[in-house]
Structure formats: structure tokens, C-alpha cells
Amino acid sequence: GGPPGFLKVLDERTIGYADFRGNVQYISVGNLQADDRIALILMDYPNRRRLKIWARAKVTDEADDPALIARLEMPSYRARVERAIVLAVEAYDWNCPQHITPRYTEAEVGEQLLAPLERKLARLEQENQRLKFRSVGAPSEKNSGDILGDGPVELVVSGIRQLTPTVRAYELRAPDGAPLPEWTPGAHLAMPVALDDGRTASRHYSLSGDPARADHYLIAVRRDDQGRGGSAALHRTFALGTRLRCALPNNRFPLHEDKRPALLIAGGIGITPLRAMALALQRDGREFALHAIAPTPAELPFRSELAAELGPAVHFWSTRAPGQPTPDLDRLLQDLNPDTVIYVCGPTRLLEGVLAAARRQDIDPTRIRFERFGAPPPEAGDHPMTVELRRSGQTLQVRADQSILDAALAAGIHALYDCKAGVCGTCAVKLLAGEPEHRDTVLSAAERDRAGLLCTCVSRARGDLLVLDL
Known part of the structure; x- marks a missing residue:
């Protein structure tokens, strides 16, 4: 099946249809390469008839015959045609479903056709179970069962x-x-x-x-x-x-649940959480747009899937590919619905670029939610500080270009950590004294103010001294 009109008449003995990019199912091409015989049944419901066509199929790639590909394109269907399936008609038959004469008896079907297939399927099932057991159920030398x-x-x-x-x-x-x-x-x-x-x-x-x-x-x-x-x-x-x-899946970058529109901006591998958000928004019928940015088209994960899944809701941008559209963050934020929630995921420079564009357009920063990959760069005003570790009984001299966590690890302190980017909260410890400058994106106001927590991987002291319960 396909969109209305996808099966086209090429001449009096030839028909064809397009195989669109993103169709990764084997049945469309793989079976035809193994056996070019094909049978089509076209239903004429108003007249209670059906047309059966027997043909030989030929697969033609886009580069081999661009003119043929152009004839099979569907203006109403935006996916790119990757190849053409051309059918040379050898026979056809019109008849009413009430009067179809079987070609084979039931016994002939069972003995000549089904029995060999059933035996072959049984062998394949045994082989499948053996391979499944070897790679998953039974430990291989590679994973040793661990x-x-x-x-x-x-x-x-x-x-x-x-x-x-x-x-x-x-x-x-x-x-x-x-x-x-x-x-x-x-x-x-x-x-x-x-x-x-x-x-x-x-x-x-x-x-x-x-x-x-x-x-x-x-x-x-x-x-x-x-x-x-x-x-x-x-x-x-x-x-x-x-x-x-x-561990169980954890969410520190949740999607809002109400009907406000969403603007999703992804940089490179930052597409990963935003793809899941886009799929959920589309399923719920909510208004959204996804902008996916990468140096070149080949460096954007899930690019072909996004085009097939999201259609006009996704926009692709390249920062280093000649002839490709380049992103303009100011334009992406222009004329937004004032209720739009903005999600950003990617490198620090993308996040900083979006925040700067939002400031230029007087967009409330509380409407911007982000997840960062990598630690934020040092800021111009960063200065050395003294950090007293009360439980360890040590005092650290932390350089301006060094995090508290790195200084503690260098001193041999056993400190929990994971992301080193201020997005997971694993390194958070209790602040006992001093004025902190919080730079994480994970702790809530209550965790910072009432619980007194501080992420040692990114946060610093406003003054010269912090005392931590570490």
C-alpha cells in the first residue's frame, strides 16, 4: 500500500511505484532481488471487482535513472524517493471474488506448497533458537557470562x-x-x-x-x-x-505536560532526548517544532528517521556544510507564542547562544530548559579559592581554572561524581559555610537553599572560602 496514486502506469505494459527513503524493511527490495516475480491485487470496491496482475519486477536506483524517479514522485508525500520498482506486466485477470476458481486443490496446496515451507520454517526456528541461546542465553567468550x-x-x-x-x-x-x-x-x-x-x-x-x-x-x-x-x-x-x-530510568530534563507549544533545539548528539520529546509531542497532537543542528548532515544522528517521523515539524541546519542552510538562533526565537517552552540540548556554545538570543529578544529565561553536554567553560571572573573539607580534615587550594571536585580527587579524596557537567547531581555535597555561586542545572531552589547542597564539579565560591561536608 501507499498514498493515493502511488502506483503509476508507465506505458501499456509497464507500471511502477517509488520506494521512499526511510523504508528499511527487507520485504520491499530484498525479496524482489531473490525472486523478481510479483503479484498485485487491486480492489475495485464500487464495482465489486478485483484486478490481479502478474509481473516481473526490476529495482532501479535513484542515480541510475533520475527521469524515471521523477515520474514516480508523489507531490503530496515529502519523503525522498530512493529507488523505483518497475513492473513488466505478463498477465492480468478481472473477476468477481464470488467466482474465483482455485488453481490448486486444498490437498495440493498442503502437499506441494505448505509442507516444504513448514519443514523449512521448523529448521529456521531451531537455528534461530540456537543462535539466540549462543549470543544471549549462553555466555560467549567475549562476555564470559558476566x-x-x-x-x-x-x-x-x-x-x-x-x-x-x-x-x-x-x-x-x-x-x-x-x-x-x-x-x-x-x-x-x-x-x-x-x-x-x-x-x-x-x-x-x-x-x-x-x-x-x-x-x-x-x-x-x-x-x-x-x-x-x-x-x-x-x-x-x-x-x-x-x-x-x-538503574531505573531517571528524568531531570522533563517535558511539560500541558498544552503550551514547545520549541526544541538540538546540537549534534543533543538530539537524543529531544527526539523522544518530539515523538511524544507528535503523538499527543501538541504544537511543536524541532531544529536539529550539526556540522554536516552526515554528523546528525537519526537524521533520516527524524525526516520520516516528523515531516515538516523538523528543520535541519548545518554549521560547516557548503550549500546547506545555516542556523540563525535569533530567527529561531522570533515571533514565538509567548507561552512557548524552549528546550535546548547540546554543547555549551549552543546553550549560551540560545540564552544570548533570548536576552536580545526579552524572552523570559524561565521559559528555557536545557541539558548540557560537557562542563561549562571557566568564566572571566573566576578566582582561586580555599575549600575546607570538614569530614576529611583537609583544606584545598583550588585554582581559578580548576573545579572543587578535581582538586579533591587530586588530593586523594574519595568523592562521588559522574557527569562533571553539573547535570546529574551525583557530586552534590552539603555546604556548611561560605557564599556559593551555583552553576549546575540540576539542583532545585529547595535543594540549594533549604538542603544547602552544592555541586562540586561546576559550582564555586563568590568569596574566598567554602566549607563542605566532605
Whole structure:
């Protein structure tokens, strides 16, 4: 099936239809390459008739015959045509469904057609079970049967796909196929990762699939060879059948639940939580627009999926690709509904650019919600400070270009941490004295003011001294 008019008559003995980009199902092309015979049934409901066509199919790629592709395009359907399926008609038959004469008897169908297929399916099922047991149920030499992590949610890597040269998508399912715990758009999963030094670390990755799907989770991980080693180790060690125990999905970047419009702005790998938000907004029929920015089209994860899923609601921008539209943050924020909630996820320079554009247009900063990848850069007014660690009995001299957390780790202090960007809250400790300058994006006003918490990875002292319960 397809949109009205998708099947076109090319000449008196030839018909054809377009195979659109984003259609990744094997049946459209793979089966035809194995056997070019095809039968079509076209229903004429008003006249209670049906037309059956027998034909031979030929697959023609876009680059081989642009003129043919142009003839099969659908003006009302914006997806790009990737290839053409051309059918050379060999026979046809008009008849009423009430008077269709079977070509084979029921016995002939069973003996000659179904029995061999059933035997073949039985063999394939046995082979499938054997492979499934070998890669998931039975430990291979690669994973030695070990389960990485100690969280309450057991998962197995069931799919891996290379999205860009540096980004891989990982599909995660329950080993027994059971439904997974629910999650909401913007949530992340704390993934256990085996580092090269033998330690198991926790790394947070946004859930980027459809929140309505309970059969699997989907994360996308960008390999950063200059980072702390987590993403590179994950790329090297996660394989089909890798088993994990993760924490429950957690959401510190939630999507508003009311009917206010949403503007989503993603930079690079920052598309991951915003894709989930866009899918949820579209399903609920809520007003939104998604702007996805990357250096080049090839460096944006999920680009083809977004185009197919969201249609005109998604806009693509490139910062380094000649001939591609470039982003103008001031224009993106112009003429917004005053109730629009703005979500930004990506590198610090994108967040700072959006905040600066919002200030120029007098947009209330409380309407902007963001998730940052990477620690914010040092600010011009940063100065050295003294930090007293009451429980450890040590006093640290923290440089202007150094975080409290890094100074504590360098001094041999055992301090909990994860993101080092002020977005997860793992490193938060109680402030006992001093005036803080909070730079995290995770602690609430109550956590800062009443509980007295401070994130040591990004926050600093306004004065010269802080005293911490560490």
C-alpha cells in the first residue's frame, strides 16, 4: 500500500511505484532481488471487482535513472524517493471474488506448497533458537557470562547500529522479552561501563526512542576519544548479547505536560532526548517544532528517521556544510507564542547562544530548559579559592581554572561524581559555610537553599572560602 496514486502506469505494459527513503524493511527490495516475480491485487470496491496482475519486477536506483524517479514522485508525500520498482506486466485477470476458481486443490496446496515451507520454517526456528541461546542465553567468550552493573533493571544489547562516523545506537531489551519499566521524554539511563583500568563506571545516556514502546530502550553514544574513557570503552566492549544491570530510568530534563507549544533545539548528539520529546509531542497532537543542528548532515544522528517521523515539524541546519542552510538562533526565537517552552540540548556554545538570543529578544529565561553536554567553560571572573573539607580534615587550594571536585580527587579524596557537567547531581555535597555561586542545572531552589547542597564539579565560591561536608 501507499498514498493515493502511488502506483503509476508507465506505458501499456509497464507500471511502477517509488520506494521512499526511510523504508528499511527487507520485504520491499530484498525479496524482489531473490525472486523478481510479483503479484498485485487491486480492489475495485464500487464495482465489486478485483484486478490481479502478474509481473516481473526490476529495482532501479535513484542515480541510475533520475527521469524515471521523477515520474514516480508523489507531490503530496515529502519523503525522498530512493529507488523505483518497475513492473513488466505478463498477465492480468478481472473477476468477481464470488467466482474465483482455485488453481490448486486444498490437498495440493498442503502437499506441494505448505509442507516444504513448514519443514523449512521448523529448521529456521531451531537455528534461530540456537543462535539466540549462543549470543544471549549462553555466555560467549567475549562476555564470559558476566552481567555488568548491579542495578535492578536487567538488560541485554539486542541491536547495534552505526548512525554517524562517531555515534552508535544501542537497542536494549529484557533478556526474557518482558516489558521494560516506563519512562518519560527527557529521561536518561545510567549505564555501567567497564573502563580500561578495570573499574566499572556509570555513564548517563539519554533515552532516544519512543516513550510509548515498552519492548526496548534505545540510546545513542558518541565516541569521544578525548573524554574520560567511558564512551570509547562502551564502543569497544558493548556487543550483541552483552548483559547489563542498570538503574531505573531517571528524568531531570522533563517535558511539560500541558498544552503550551514547545520549541526544541538540538546540537549534534543533543538530539537524543529531544527526539523522544518530539515523538511524544507528535503523538499527543501538541504544537511543536524541532531544529536539529550539526556540522554536516552526515554528523546528525537519526537524521533520516527524524525526516520520516516528523515531516515538516523538523528543520535541519548545518554549521560547516557548503550549500546547506545555516542556523540563525535569533530567527529561531522570533515571533514565538509567548507561552512557548524552549528546550535546548547540546554543547555549551549552543546553550549560551540560545540564552544570548533570548536576552536580545526579552524572552523570559524561565521559559528555557536545557541539558548540557560537557562542563561549562571557566568564566572571566573566576578566582582561586580555599575549600575546607570538614569530614576529611583537609583544606584545598583550588585554582581559578580548576573545579572543587578535581582538586579533591587530586588530593586523594574519595568523592562521588559522574557527569562533571553539573547535570546529574551525583557530586552534590552539603555546604556548611561560605557564599556559593551555583552553576549546575540540576539542583532545585529547595535543594540549594533549604538542603544547602552544592555541586562540586561546576559550582564555586563568590568569596574566598567554602566549607563542605566532605
